[in-house]
Amino acid sequence: MPAISREEVARVAALARISLAEDELDHFASQLDSIVEAVRTVSEAAGGDVPATSHPIPLVNIYRPDVVHPSLTVEEALESAPAREANQFKVPQILGEEP
Amino acid sequence: MNRLTRLSAAEMVTLLDSREISSVELTQAHLDRIESVDGAIHAFLRTLPEVALAEAEAADAARASGEDLPELAGVPIAVKDVLATKGLTTTCGSKILRNWIPAYDATVVKKLREAHLPVLGKTNMDEFAMGSSTEHSAYGPTHNPWDLDRIPGGSGGGSAAAVGAFEAPLALGSDTGGSIRQPAAVTGTVGVKPTYGGVSRYGLVAMASSLDQVGPVARNVLDTALLHAVIGGHDPKDQTSLNDPVPPVVEAARLGLAGDVKGLRIGVVQELGGSGFQAGVMDRFQEALALLEGLGATVRQVSCPSFRYALGAYYLIMPSEASSNLARFDAMRYGIRVDPKAGPVTAESVMGATREAGFGPEVKRRIILGTYALSAGYYDAYYGSAQKVRTLIQRDFEAAWEQVDVLVSPTSPTTAFKLGEKLDDPLAMYLADVATIPVNLAGIPGISVPSGLAEDGLPAGFQALAPARADAFLYQVGGALEAALEDKWGGPLAAQALEIPTQSRVKEASNG
Numbered sequence: 250m251p252a253i254s255r256e257e258v259a260r261v262a263a264l265a266r267i268s269l270a271e272d273e274l275d276h277f278a279s280q281l282d283s284i285v286e287a288v289r290t291v292s293e294a295a296g297g298d299v300p301a302t303s304h305p306i307p308l309v310n311i312y313r314p315d316v317v318h319p320s321l322t323v324e325e326a327l328e329s330a331p332a333r334e335a336n337q338f339k340v341p342q343i344l345g346e347e348p
Numbered sequence: 349m350n351r352l353t354r355l356s357a358a359e360m361v362t363l364l365d366s367r368e369i370s371s372v373e374l375t376q377a378h379l380d381r382i383e384s385v386d387g388a389i390h391a392f393l394r395t396l397p398e399v400a401l402a403e404a405e406a407a408d409a410a411r412a413s414g415e416d417l418p419e420l421a422g423v424p425i426a427v428k429d430v431l432a433t434k435g436l437t438t439t440c441g442s443k444i445l446r447n448w449i450p451a452y453d454a455t456v457v458k459k460l461r462e463a464h465l466p467v468l469g470k471t472n473m474d475e476f477a478m479g480s481s482t483e484h485s486a487y488g489p490t491h492n493p494w495d496l497d498r499i500p501g502g503s504g505g506g507s508a509a510a511v512g513a514f515e516a517p518l519a520l521g522s523d524t525g526g527s528i529r530q531p532a533a534v535t536g537t538v539g540v541k542p543t544y545g546g547v548s549r550y551g552l553v554a555m556a557s558s559l560d561q562v563g564p565v566a567r568n569v570l571d572t573a574l575l576h577a578v579i580g581g582h583d584p585k586d587q588t589s590l591n592d593p594v595p596p597v598v599e600a601a602r603l604g605l606a607g608d609v610k611g612l613r614i615g616v617v618q619e620l621g622g623s624g625f626q627a628g629v630m631d632r633f634q635e636a637l638a639l640l641e642g643l644g645a646t647v648r649q650v651s652c653p654s655f656r657y658a659l660g661a662y663y664l665i666m667p668s669e670a671s672s673n674l675a676r677f678d679a680m681r682y683g684i685r686v687d688p689k690a691g692p693v694t695a696e697s698v699m700g701a702t703r704e705a706g707f708g709p710e711v712k713r714r715i716i717l718g719t720y721a722l723s724a725g726y727y728d729a730y731y732g733s734a735q736k737v738r739t740l741i742q743r744d745f746e747a748a749w750e751q752v753d754v755l756v757s758p759t760s761p762t763t764a765f766k767l768g769e770k771l772d773d774p775l776a777m778y779l780a781d782v783a784t785i786p787v788n789l790a791g792i793p794g795i796s797v798p799s800g801l802a803e804d805g806l807p808a809g810f811q812a813l814a815p816a817r818a819d820a821f822l823y824q825v826g827g828a829l830e831a832a833l834e835d836k837w838g839g840p841l842a843a844q845a846l847e848i849p850t851q852s853r854v855k856e857a858s859n860g
Contacts, residue, residue, distance in 0.1 A: 253720065257720070258716060258720075261716050261719045261720045261723060262712075262716050262719075263700075264719050264723065265671060265703075265715050265716055265719040266675075266678075266696065266699045266700050266703055267700060267703045267704055267707065267712055267715060267716065268688070268697075268700035268701055268703070268704040269704065269712070270704075273709075273712075277709075277712065277713060277716065280713060280774055281713065281716060281717060281720075283775055284663065284713075284717060284774060284775060284778075285717070285720070287659075287660065287663075287775055288659075288660040288661075288663045288664050288730070288734075289660070289729070289730070290657060290660050291657050291660040291661050291664060291730070291733040291734050291736075291737050292729050292730070292733040294654065294657040294660075294733070294736070294737050294740065295732075295733045295736030295737055295739075295740065296736075299736040299739050299740060300736070300739055301732060301735035301736055301738070301739065302735055302736075302738040302739040302742060303558065303735055303738075304558050304588070304791075305544045305558060305559075305742075305788075305789070305790055305791020305792075305816075306543075306544050306545055306588075306590070306791045306816055308545075308587075308588060311587065311591075313584065321451050321452070325451035325452075326451070326681075328449070328451065329447070329448055329449060329450075329451075329681070329682035329683070330680070330681055330682060331679060331680070331682075331683070331684065331685035332685065338680055338681055340680050340695050341693050341694055341695050341697075341698050342692070342694045342695065343694065343695045343696075344694070
């Protein structure tokens with residue numbers, strides 16, 4: 250049994266919001282299968298009593314004074330947008346038809 | 349070739365200070381060099397002649413007015429296209445950002461401007477810094493100056509090739525798993541990944557936020573240290589920035605160059621050598637060790653048993669973080685937007701179509717792998733285990749620092765491979781980073797310096813690692829090795845490279 254199936258790749262690609270053509274899906278499925286197979290050894294290395302590390306150098310929360318700093322202007326924030334209307338990002342319909 | 353481009357950055361500073369040359373002359377000499385060889389090398393995605401010359405004029409004016417200038421003022425530099433440049437196109441090697449013009453400068457770019465370093469252009473890279481060959485750039489690969497049929501390393505192959513081909517004396521890179529050090533190794537140049545948080549990440553397009561680090565690229569150790577001193581230091585805009593002064597890197601480089609490594613304790617990482625490493629790479633590594641020993645350093649073997657799991661942990665943690673970071677490319681706020689070929693046009697379908705068209709195969713692979721590793725049912729086995737391995741690797745380093753001051757290994761297991769050789773074999777490509785990855789997982793600093801030419805006539809790299817915040821050790825060891833080797837070679841390694849055939853650049857379609 251493969252470590253990751255073609256159906257699984259299709260499901261995960263959809264979660265990641267990447268449309269994939271059929272042939273691309275086949276190609277990725279076999280490549281991802283060998284990658285997953287190679288990396289899954291990590292589970293044998295780490296016993297239950299080993300704490301997880303998420304950040305390389307421990308830091309505590311850093312606070313700054315609660316004062317207003319200049320930020321991007323509305324114009325700057327919008328100037329690279331693919332579409333805009335007035336002072337807003339213009340986006341396609343956000344609710345799809347129920348399947 | 350104009351003799352000015354052959355100088356080190358430190359030598360350029362001397363000539364600028366004595367007014368023998370101007371920054372405009374120096375910058376123009378590099379622009380001319382780029383014009384004549386970058387058609388063959390393709391280190392640059394975009395050059396910025398007008399911007400660079402205006403900055404050079406400003407540097408000359410500041411110098412003429414007797415202003416107290418930062419040390420590298422007037423020395424031109426190349427910047428990896430992963431760093432935001434205000435008003436100037438920044439693509440990150442991706443189609444999805446082909447039209448992005450940032451509204452702000454990355455902190456390190458701002459520091460370059462404040463220090464009067466003219467920016468020559470933006471350098472090529474694997475898309476979103478994902479790759480070890482620069483072949484995953486959406487704009488075509490960069491070629492190794494030592495052999496145009498070979499890769500310059502990656503992801504920062506553009507920056508390494510630019511300094512290696514004398515198109516720039518200095519460059520900025522970013523290193524998530526080796527993207528500064530591995531290109532340095534295969535192009536015979538020097539690159540440093542500073543301690544995590546030692547250089548600001550603000551304005552660096554994020555791949556894996558707990559691993560990414562901006563760092564300096566140059567042809568020699570002192571120039572690398574001088575650039576490190578310009579870009580390092582605390583930045584309130586980066587939440588993970590260390591609130592420490594920049595380590596004394598320049599002093600350490602000078603100490604090393606004077607041959608002072610007496611009593612320095614060097615540990616050879618047993619797990620990073622031998623099987624899987626090219627014979628010529630190992631030979632040059634052993635010779636380098638002997639030179640350092642001859643200078644009075646002590647050498648011993650050190651075992652880091654968990655390193656065998658580092659590659660696996662890295663290829664789970666990095667894609668996981670990347671899948672989250674790259675979710676920002678949603679076709680709504682910046683970047684390209686592509687409508688679906690069929691079906692309803694919704695935010696979701698537009699996002700899917702845009703990411704299909706805008707991302708290359710390696711980026712898709714990593715996002716899918718990361719999404720998978722983080723998804724319900726797999727999280728503990730993959731991402732959770734990888735984070736535990738990260739702890740084990742940090743413990744290996746902690747144990748090593750009880751015995752030695754620095755750890756060393758070859759930077760990359762092989763010299764530069766042929767373009768196309770590993771392009772569709774991701775696992776083989778990933779192995780190029782086997783020796784550089786543990787550093788990023790632990791957040792410690794690492795340097796790659798040339799160790800000589802391997803049996804195939806191509807450059808090999810020597811890597812040194814130090815505890816977090818002890819970046820200075822890298823420059824001391826690197827400086828000592830460079831001085832000893834150049835003494836043997838009769839000059840810098842780069843001087844042995846063949847002249848690159850002149851091939852003019854293809855004019856860019858657009859320029860920000």
